[in-house]
Amino acid sequence: MATEARQVLVVGAGVTGLLTAVRCSLAGHQVTVLDRGAIPNPGSTSFDQHRAIRALDPGDLAGTRRTAVAHRRWLALEALLGTKFYRRVGMVTAWAAAEVDQVTAAAADADLPVSVIGPDSFPHVRFPAESVGVLEQHGGILLADHALAAVARWLGEQPNVTLRPWQEVKSVDPETGHVHLPDAETLKADLTLIATGPWSKSLVDLPMVLHRQTLVYLKPPEDLAEAWERTPGIGRIGSEGTAWLLPPGGGTLLKVSSATVCREADLATGGSPAEELRWAEQVLAEPILADPKRYTVMAVKRCHYLVDADTGAAHLKRIGPSTWARTASGGDGFRTAPLVADQILAALEDINDLGEDEG
Known part of the structure; x- marks a missing residue:
């Protein structure tokens, strides 16, 4: 009816x-x-x-299954609009080697296709010591x-x-x-x-609690442009496993940030360039890139979001x-x-x- x-x-x-x-x-x-x-x-x-599309949460299989549906919704939206905006390059999360079997088993229980990759697959990115990557094959970058x-x-x-x-x-x-x-x-x-x-x-x-975060946009060196085109989004990296990056491609820059620069705020307001640069320096001090000095900072952005x-x-x-x-x-x-x-x-x-x- x-x-x-x-x-x-x-x-x-x-x-x-x-x-x-x-x-x-x-x-x-x-x-x-x-x-x-x-x-x-x-x-x-x-x-x-750009924004990341991923689903895997080993501690919440029901949520993983629900979020995997969103992947198909974005593909359907591309078809409806007749335009391309979903780069299906995959999403990688770093896990301690001892946790990988548990993580991949959770992905299998949620019917989410994943594969295990070694950190040497992306030598331009620094993974935490004794960690490997779990690649969500249906993930990507919007x-x-x-x-x-x-x-x-x-x-x-x-x-x-x-x-x-x-x-x-x-x-x-x-x-x-x-x-x-x-x-x-x-x-x-x-x-x-x-x-x-x-x-x-x-x-x-x-x-609700308002959070403020600093995002840093980088231009990679020319000799790494091809490698970055083949790089997925990568998370759970950095000194505390809370940093992440979204690769360049489709006209975008490389974007990096970390939960270490996420802080509570009272209002969604702009900040001075000098203040944001100080937060950006903290992001760039994270062990995210193999040789960060070779990258050019093109922009720094302050963003806000609410959480329950x-x-x-x-x-x-x-x-x-x-x-x-x-x-x-x-x-x-x-x-x-x-x-x-x-x-x-x-x-x-x-x-x-x-x-x-x-x-």
Whole structure:
């Protein structure tokens, strides 16, 4: 039986909001997307050169299986939009040699294809001592800003989608889902999703912690350009196993960072170049690259993201009868956005029996 068309309000045009709008539009619903800036918004946390797509979490097999589905969603989105933004170069995580059998067994239990590789496969990258890499063959790198721009173009062509950029939201009533704008306009819908990332604290009353992180963008030496083109994303490296890199390719730079430069913050604000350079120096001091002095720093970026105060992870919460909030996303917000879109569409299909859910 066909689902009745519903009115959907999406507050926030980052990756979660835009992908939710796509899913709801394809299902025949009327969708309005609002954002405080442009759509897509270069100032959003989603907007970046690239983001990692991976699934393996040996401690959470159910989560691994769910996230593996997102890989297929991105491929389907490429087909829908008729453009390429998913570099399927794989994702590697470093593990102590003694842990590898356990990790690969967990991947097999989750039906996730992986292979073990030696650190010498990528001599331009430094792996922790006594570690090996586990390669997720279905992982890869999304050209994030390219993907967001393509999604926004597609949405702008759909008759059942209304995009409202440069639209500040004054408040959201969780009980009714009504969205109040500064000019006294009130928007109503059958379902409202709040997905405004670090700026959610003014709209949603949930226990959240804001984090600030520094990202460093590098140009590799010319003689390593070909090697980097064949390099996957790599994580769990660095002095404490909390550093990671996303390789250059498709017009992007090499991006590196580490959890060691992640710190709590009060507001999502910009910082002075001198301050960010100091944090960048800490990132570059991590044992990530075999010869870091050969790399040219092209840019340093400050980013912010919210996490759930209790779990330190992402969440999707129903905060009212027909109001949902994806306010905390952490570093997983981009790769799990298709799963959030699935959950919102499922809620629409059973609008009279919404149940609380967390993701």
